[in-house]
Amino acid sequence: MLTRKWTRVILTVVVVVVLVKVCTKMRAKREERDFSELDLHLSALVRGRSGAKKRIPPDSNHTREDNIKGSLSNGKHLNGSNLIQDSWRSRKFVNPDDPKVIDPEGEATMWMDITNHSAPQIEEMRALAYKSWTANKDGVLKFRQQLEEYKASVMNTILTQNNPKPGQQVRYSLNRDALANITSEIFDFLPEESPFSKVRFPKCSVVGGSGILVNSKCGEGIDGADFIFRCNLPDLKGFEMDVGRKSNLTTINTVSIIAKRYNFMQTMSDSKKFIRKLQGFQGYLWMPLFGLKSGLSYSMRVARLLHKSGDIPNRKLIISNPEHFVAVQDFWRTKFLSTRISTGLYVVTLALSLCDETNLYGFWPFSRDLNLRPLKYHYYDDLDGPLSVHSFTEEFNTMLKMHKDGLLRMHLDQCT
Structure with a gap:
């Protein structure tokens, strides 16, 4: 006969086996339910042209x-x-x-x-x-007032020699727990006052890089504006018919451009290639020197090159104020934009602060146009689609509503 001790051991083993079977069945049912829910939500995910999942709004x-x-x-x-x-x-x-x-x-x-x-x-x-479009001037004024409430006024867009002073520190816009010192060298980069403090433009063009610009014939309309914003140093040569020739402010994203296209500006060859590219642009070159802490070193190489080089006359370096970017980010979060805003939306916000009429070209986040023709991600290269750091579809929907409200005008098809 079994002793009392062995009886307890056998009963314990039986109980454990039963519990394991029950847990296994429960887990299988849960996984089956999860997969069913996943199937229901697959339409809320698309794959970017790089293969990375890109978040888009639900139905x-x-x-x-x-x-x-x-x-x-x-x-x-x-x-x-x-x-x-x-x-x-x-x-x-x-x-x-x-x-x-x-x-x-x-x-x-x-x-x-x-x-x-x-x-x-x-x-x-x-x-x-x-459909014919009419500017909503009162709406634009109200939009500017809302920006000022969030300390996102155009007066604070860039750093000047009035703010900050040498020896002071600023926070990075994307690494808020990190501080950067304003050295005497950086202070010398800054203008005495903001070039945007006392100007307004009747009509502006903001040009993105979407493949929807290919064969758009929008170049003449873009160049007909009083002030032209371009994003992320795009190619102009060979695309003039579609994107125009002129530029008054061009952004230089140090992470996506300097790091990827110009090898962190490590060699003389990289610098010469960069200078050749800049020769196609005029006006201000806007750079987020204090965006990412990890990007400061090679951003400084670009700033020194722009500040000292005699090969790029009539181009003026302006350094974005990281606090202004954060203020604009906070403003758009109140409009239900959940991810970090893109440079494109930031420039659109700046244009709305400076321009009576803002026209957008090349802002289209989808892989096909309104007639289902396939599009490249950029009009000027074969780069794959974006990573999920930004939600371009959410931004597009927001700008489309602003078009409908008369705050800006989006050009979604050929300009002929």
Whole structure:
């Protein structure tokens, strides 16, 4: 007969085996439920052209823009009438790369896969692209007042010799726990006062880098503005018909440009290549010297080159105020933008502070245009899509609403 001790051991083993089986079944059911939920949410994820997952807003029935009054998906058409849900069903689309008719439901499915926008929303975008646009001057003034409430006034855009002084410290805009010293060398880089403190421009162009600019014929319209902003030192030569020739302020993102395209400016060859690129630009060269702490060393190489080189006349270095970037970031978070804002949205904000009329070109985050033609990520290179540090789709939806409200004008198709 079994002793009492062995009886307890056997019972313990039996209980453990039963518990393991129960836990295994529960875990299997939980995993099955998780996979089902994942299938339901796959439409909320798209893969960037690099293969990295890129976050996009959920479907219009459950979008965060429901929290924004008057959003694009408010169920109303541009004239205030009910949106005709079946208007897109009467269309027949011919894909120019594969010339066969795509049925409307197939087109709608493709659009959902690409943009997570429903077919009626796309139809509304098409209407916006061709509908006459009127500037909302009062709305722009109100927008500027809101920026000032968040200390994001244009007066604080760049660092000057009035603020800060040599020996003082500033916080990095992206590493808020780190401080940088304003050395006498850095102080010499700074202008005595901001060039934007006393100016306003009647009409401005802000030019992004989207592939939607290819064959757009927008160059003449872009160059016709009083002040032209360009983002991240794009190529102009060979693309003048589509993107224009002129520039008044061009951003230089030290991480994505200096590090990736110019090898951290480590050699004389890198510097010469960089100078050759700058010869195609005029006006101000805007640089976030105090963006990332890890980028300060090679950003300083660029600043020294711009400050001293005689090969790039008529180009003036301006260093962004990290506190201004943080203030603009905080402002946009109140508008339900959850991720770090892009340089593009920051420049758009600056343009709205300085310009009576702001026109946007090349701001299109999707891999196909309004007619489902495939697009490159950049108009000037074959770079793959972006990483998920920014939410370009959220930013696009925000700017599209601003277009609808008359605060800015987005050019979403050819300019002819």
